[in-house]
Amino acid sequence: MKAFAMLKIGEAGWIEKERPVCGPQDAICKPLAVAICTSDIHTVYEGGVGERFNMVLGHECCAEVVEVGELVKDFKPGDKVLVPAITPDWNSLEAQAGYSMHSNGMLAGWKFSNHKDGVFGEYFHVNDPDGNLALLPEGMSYEDACMLSDMVPTGFHAVEQADVQFGDTVLVIGIGPVGLMAVAGANLRGASRIIVVGTRSVCVEAAKGYGATDFISYKDGSISEQVMKLTDGKGVDRVCIAGGTVATFEEAVKALKPGGKIGNVNYLGKGEFITIPRVEWGAGMGHKVISGGLMPGGRLRMEKLGALIASGKLDVSPLSTHVFHGWEHIPEGLEMMRNKADNLIKPVIILD
Numbered sequence: 001m002k003a004f005a006m007l008k009i010g011e012a013g014w015i016e017k018e019r020p021v022c023g024p025q026d027a028i029c030k031p032l033a034v035a036i037c038t039s040d041i042h043t044v045y046e047g048g049v050g051e052r053f054n055m056v057l058g059h060e061c062c063a064e065v066v067e068v069g070e071l072v073k074d075f076k077p078g079d080k081v082l083v084p085a086i087t088p089d090w091n092s093l094e095a096q097a098g099y100s101m102h103s104n105g106m107l108a109g110w111k112f113s114n115h116k117d118g119v120f121g122e123y124f125h126v127n128d129p130d131g132n133l134a135l136l137p138e139g140m141s142y143e144d145a146c147m148l149s150d151m152v153p154t155g156f157h158a159v160e161q162a163d164v165q166f167g168d169t170v171l172v173i174g175i176g177p178v179g180l181m182a183v184a185g186a187n188l189r190g191a192s193r194i195i196v197v198g199t200r201s202v203c204v205e206a207a208k209g210y211g212a213t214d215f216i217s218y219k220d221g222s223i224s225e226q227v228m229k230l231t232d233g234k235g236v237d238r239v240c241i242a243g244g245t246v247a248t249f250e251e252a253v254k255a256l257k258p259g260g261k262i263g264n265v266n267y268l269g270k271g272e273f274i275t276i277p278r279v280e281w282g283a284g285m286g287h288k289v290i291s292g293g294l295m296p297g298g299r300l301r302m303e304k305l306g307a308l309i310a311s312g313k314l315d316v317s318p319l320s321t322h323v324f325h326g327w328e329h330i331p332e333g334l335e336m337m338r339n340k341a342d343n344l345i346k347p348v349i350i351l352d
Contacts, residue, residue, distance in 0.1 A: 003121030020125035027129035029063035033142035036333040042269030058120035059112035062145035080136040085150040086297030127272025134302035137310040138238040143320040155181020158240035166190035175242015182240040187211030224254035246271035264292035
């Protein structure tokens with residue numbers, strides 16, 4: 001089969017690979033549409049997950065099932081499905097402990113373009129499809145379906161980790177597609193004020209539509225100082241980190257009230273250590289909680305988040321700013337995400 005792969009750190013291109021084999025509890029799918037993620041950029045150009053050779057890229061798509069194993073109960077060839085970026089092994093001890101995304105090892109629920117070939121090929125493999133796939137809701141566009149692979153569940157997971165409550169003042173750092181979904185999630189959770197950090201005009205306009213109330217730029221100086229000025233020195237109740245670097249955590253801690261929580265979903269592709277400011281962390285006793293987590297995967301989450309879109313509670317169409325048709329546009333989409341044009345939020349490629 002034809003596939004677009006990471007050839008090695010710093011290089012990606014087209015290759016030929018064997019079609020994946022279907023086991024008794026597996027499914028083989030073909031992508032109907034794919035989306036490019038900033039994580040693909042971290043993986044290829046920063047070596048975020050280490051060296052990989054001829055590994056098929058991609059973890060965002062919707063698909064059609066073409067083959068299932070004899071033990072698969074709920075899906076059949078021809079089904080159109082949502083595909084989460086994280087596909088845990090649901091019988092693992094980690095899943096039983098409530099951390100399915102780390103099934104059989106830290107981050108090991110993230111299989112596509114990490115532990116195995118991803119979805120930018122003519123066919124791809126899905127483990128435990130009964131636990132990991134969900135039927136594509138009737139009438140949902142392929143573009144919207146691709147946003148359910150990663151952008152929506154990851155952005156919402158930042159909100160879950162930060163434990164946003166009714167009336168909270170929330171700071172969202174980074175308003176790319178994941179950060180925009182953090183804004184939407186905080187709004188759905190009842191935040192009264194949502195301060196966002198971002199500069200690109202297309203993202204700022206989208207953030208307004210999702211409920212952001214205040215806007216600041218890291219280009220204008222310290223994030224925490226700007227937040228303190230906006231909040232009359234009080235700070236914020238919650239912080240969702242969806243962008244930045246290892247240095248971003250210092251600003252988040254400084255902007256957070258005692259007893260507040262930080263939820264990070266930003267993929268830190270480089271840097272050795274995260275610095276926590278001692279004084280602003282209450283000399284270790286400020287009850288400022290920092291949580292960083294890979295999004296949960298699985299069928300139930302896909303079905304619930306899909307229902308939000310299907311019911312009209314969440315509109316993800318603003319995220320798909322560039323829609324292409326044909327396999328040949330995958331390298332172009334990768335370069336777009338690498339360079340982040342001012343009018344870009346997310347490129348989607350329809351494979352018709």
